[in-house]
Amino acid sequence: MASQPTETVETTCCIAGGGPAGIMLGFLLARAGIEVLILEKHRDFLRDFRGDTLHPSTLELMRQLGLLESLLGQPHQQIPQVGADLSGAFYPVADFFRLKTKAPFIALMPQWDFLNFMAEQGRRYPAFHLRMEAEVTDLMEEAGTITGVRARHQGARLEVRARLVIGADGRRSTVRERSGLEVIDFGAPIDVLWFRLSKNPDDPERSLGYIGMGRFMVMINRGDYWQCGFLIPKGQFAANRRGEISSLQADVVALAPFLHDRIGRLNTWDAVSLLTVKIDRLVRWYRVGLLCIGDSAHAMSPVGGVGINLAIQDAVAAANLLYQPLRDGTLQASDLEKVQQRRDLPTRITQRIQTFLHDHFLGRVFRRVEPVRPPLLLRLARVFPPLRTFVAYLIGIGIRPERIETPEAGKG
Numbered sequence: 001m002a003s004q005p006t007e008t009v010e011t012t013c014c015i016a017g018g019g020p021a022g023i024m025l026g027f028l029l030a031r032a033g034i035e036v037l038i039l040e041k042h043r044d045f046l047r048d049f050r051g052d053t054l055h056p057s058t059l060e061l062m063r064q065l066g067l068l069e070s071l072l073g074q075p076h077q078q079i080p081q082v083g084a085d086l087s088g089a090f091y092p093v094a095d096f097f098r099l100k101t102k103a104p105f106i107a108l109m110p111q112w113d114f115l116n117f118m119a120e121q122g123r124r125y126p127a128f129h130l131r132m133e134a135e136v137t138d139l140m141e142e143a144g145t146i147t148g149v150r151a152r153h154q155g156a157r158l159e160v161r162a163r164l165v166i167g168a169d170g171r172r173s174t175v176r177e178r179s180g181l182e183v184i185d186f187g188a189p190i191d192v193l194w195f196r197l198s199k200n201p202d203d204p205e206r207s208l209g210y211i212g213m214g215r216f217m218v219m220i221n222r223g224d225y226w227q228c229g230f231l232i233p234k235g236q237f238a239a240n241r242r243g244e245i246s247s248l249q250a251d252v253v254a255l256a257p258f259l260h261d262r263i264g265r266l267n268t269w270d271a272v273s274l275l276t277v278k279i280d281r282l283v284r285w286y287r288v289g290l291l292c293i294g295d296s297a298h299a300m301s302p303v304g305g306v307g308i309n310l311a312i313q314d315a316v317a318a319a320n321l322l323y324q325p326l327r328d329g330t331l332q333a334s335d336l337e338k339v340q341q342r343r344d345l346p347t348r349i350t351q352r353i354q355t356f357l358h359d360h361f362l363g364r365v366f367r368r369v370e371p372v373r374p375p376l377l378l379r380l381a382r383v384f385p386p387l388r389t390f391v392a393y394l395i396g397i398g399i400r401p402e403r404i405e406t407p408e409a410g411k412g
Contacts, residue, residue, distance in 0.1 A: 016166065016174070017038075017166075019168060020294065020311045022040070022294070023118045025166060027121060030126075032319070033125075034326050039134035040131070041134065045112035053305035061403075064404040082094050082096075094391040099397065163331055166293060167291070167296040173296035184283060189359070192229045192232070193274065197228055199225050200258075200261075203226075217231065217256065229275070287333070291336045298310070300354065310347065350399065
């Protein structure tokens with residue numbers, strides 16, 4: 001039987017993964033006239049586990065690109081303040097409306113809508129190419145230099161040769177695994193049970209966290225339903241599934257009593273998915289011909305919803321620093337090192353904050369069976385608005401926010 005033919009493609013930059021980092025970097029490079037091919041393994045962008053929170057830092061980038069108004073034309077909710085319901089009392093944590101930006105709020109937008117929007121914007125440029133159902137399976141290497149990828153595209157074999165390969169294929173990155181780059185795993189004491197519950201017209205409108213008596217749940221308003229994330233101790237899911245789902249139903253209603261009239265519809269464990277939480281980071285994000293960004297370089301906890309925004313900031317920094325060497329054909333490992341140097345500090349600080357919250361707050365929640373006393377931060381934030389502004393800046397703008405420095409080909 002004859003072997004299946006292999007399609008061979010050449011491009012300047014091949015990006016593995018069509019998530020926020022991959023799509024944003026592909027868009028920016030193509031906008032600057034650099035040939036880009038993005039390989040996304042799924043047929044579409046519909047994924048429940050994708051983050052929904054577009055922070056003010058991301059919205060500011062959209063403003064710089066002249067895309068903010070169009071983006072906010074997509075279905076979304078605007079969250080000017082976030083907080084937590086702790087044993088029935090509301091504690092504001094972050095006042096985004098106090099930030100001095102064009103869009104001082106978190107935009108809750110299904111990530112598939114954001115990715116479809118960015119892909120549509122990318123297709124305006126002839127250098128932008130996106131292949132769906134194209135899964136990277138291996139790296140191509142010559143004399144220690146990464147020269148491309150091997151992939152399966154709609155069941156056929158594909159080889160892509162490129163000056164630069166970008167690993168943006170998430171926390172289970174094939175590119176990272178095949179690269180041999182060293183990973184530091186910081187561990188995480190939590191996992192998340194992910195499920196939907198219908199939303200009634202008289203429900204509270206804001207998305208927020210619910211905390212009480214050994215339980216923690218986040219509810220994301222998706223218009224006609226709630227996307228719920230119920231936190232459990234790491235590794236407990238298998239034991240939960242062996243029991244009755246009524247225990248989960250009772251825990252959810254104990255945190256959010258207004259859900260009592262529909263919790264019965266969550267009547268099987270098959271309707272509950274597990275999101276395994278991890279925090280890790282590559283020691284070095286690059287090899288000659290290869291750079292990892294976003295979750296491929298540093299998996300983040302869902303705490304603060306910062307993962308998507310850090311990934312987008314990585315993409316902007318990579319585009320700013322690499323478009324000229326890619327255009328001139330002078331790309332070297334030192335150029336890739338500059339991207340890591342630019343983004344390493346924000347990554348380290350954010351992960352350190354997340355591990356602190358895991359250890360000193362979430363750990364306390366799980367250990368308590370009586371009502372949890374509000375942590376000092378929540379108590380102070382409730383009575384001291386400047387602290388809520390600081391937290392909003394830390395979450396919404398972040399450490400070392402990026403600016404668009406790539407040109408638009410044929411302009412300026």
